[in-house]
Amino acid sequence: MQLTPQMRLTTQRQIILEELGKVKTHPTANEVYDMVRKRLPRIGLGTVYRNLELMSETGIILKLEVGGTQKRFDATVDPHYHIRCLSCGKVNDIDIPVMEEINKTAAEISQYQILGHHIEFSGICETCNSQEKEQMVN
Amino acid sequence: MQLTPQMRLTTQRQIILEELGKVKTHPTANEVYDMVRKRLPRIGLGTVYRNLELMSETGIILKLEVGGTQKRFDATVDPHYHIRCLSCGKVNDIDIPVMEEINKTAAEISQYQILGHHIEFSGICETCNSQEKEQMVN
DNA sequence: TTATGTGCAAAACATTTGCAGGAGT
DNA sequence: ACTCCTGCAAATGTTTTGCACATAA
Numbered sequence: 001m002q003l004t005p006q007m008r009l010t011t012q013r014q015i016i017l018e019e020l021g022k023v024k025t026h027p028t029a030n031e032v033y034d035m036v037r038k039r040l041p042r043i044g045l046g047t048v049y050r051n052l053e054l055m056s057e058t059g060i061i062l063k064l065e066v067g068g069t070q071k072r073f074d075a076t077v078d079p080h081y082h083i084r085c086l087s088c089g090k091v092n093d094i095d096i097p098v099m100e101e102i103n104k105t106a107a108e109i110s111q112y113q114i115l116g117h118h119i120e121f122s123g124i125c126e127t128c129n130s131q132e133k134e135q136m137v138n
Numbered sequence: 139m140q141l142t143p144q145m146r147l148t149t150q151r152q153i154i155l156e157e158l159g160k161v162k163t164h165p166t167a168n169e170v171y172d173m174v175r176k177r178l179p180r181i182g183l184g185t186v187y188r189n190l191e192l193m194s195e196t197g198i199i200l201k202l203e204v205g206g207t208q209k210r211f212d213a214t215v216d217p218h219y220h221i222r223c224l225s226c227g228k229v230n231d232i233d234i235p236v237m238e239e240i241n242k243t244a245a246e247i248s249q250y251q252i253l254g255h256h257i258e259f260s261g262i263c264e265t266c267n268s269q270e271k272e273q274m275v276n
Numbered sequence: 277t278t279a280t281g282t283g284c285a286a287a288a289c290a291t292t293t294g295c296a297g298g299a300g301t
Numbered sequence: 302a303c304t305c306c307t308g309c310a311a312a313t314g315t316t317t318t319g320c321a322c323a324t325a326a
Contacts, residue, residue, distance in 0.1 A: 065205030123250035128264035
C-alpha cells in the first residue's frame, strides 16, 4: 500500500485492501465491513468508512459514485466503465475501450475545466434475467 | 402532466412540475422543496419526495443518479449527458451527441440485457474556477 | 362518496464525527 | 514518546413511511 509519510500501515488498512482486492464486484462500505469482520471481528464500521475514504483520496482505490443509494469501492484504479443491474443493484466492470478524446470535445463546448468522465451502463444481469424467465413459467 | 387513470392532478403536483421546469440546473429534492414552498408554504418534504419519485417512475421527469450525496431531478426527459462540478456540486447538461451505438457494443461484450447508459463528466465550473483564481491572488 | 393524496412526525438508512484509549513508528 | 488510528456511540444528512385528515374525481 502506497502511503503518505505520516500515514500508518495498520492491520485494519491491510485487511480492508486485501479483501477489496479479492472481489471483482464493487462492494459498498457495509459489504467491505462484512468481509473484513470475518478476519477482524472487532473492527468498527467507522474505521472502514474512514479508510475507504482515505485510500480513495490517496488514489490507492476508486470510490464509485454510481447509481443506487450507496457508494461503491473498486481496487482497480485504471480508467474503465461500469454496468449496474437495475434489478439486484450489483455493479460490474464492462470492457469497453475508454474514450479519452471525449474529454477534449467536452472541454471545447463547455465552460468547465474538464477533469474526467465516467460511463455507467444499466441493464439486467444474467442471473436476474434467468430468474425472471423462471417466474414467467410459474 | 400525463397521469395514470387513478393518479390525481393535485395543486402540489402541478407546482412541483412547474418549478422544476423553470430551472436548467438539476435540483435536489430539498431544493425543489424550497422552490415550491415559496408558493405553497405548507407543503411537506415527504410530499415532494413522493411526487418526484412518482413522476420519475411515470417518465414525466428524470431522476438523476449522479455523483454526490443527493439524487437530482430533471424536467428534460430526452437522452442527454451531464457534467458535475467537483467544487460546488452543481450539475448541468452538456451538449455532446448521445452515442446510441455503444449500447449495442455493450450488449455484444456483456451478458447483461442493456437498457441504457449515462455519461457524467466531472470538472470545475466557470464560477468555481474564477473564485480559485481570486484566492490565489490574495 | 370514496379512493387517492397531503402534512406531519417518526423511522429507516447511509455516512460522518468526537472522544478516550490503543498501537505504529 | 509522540502522533496517528481505532472502536464505540452519538450526530448528521437524506429519504421513506404510518397515520389521521383533506380533497380530486
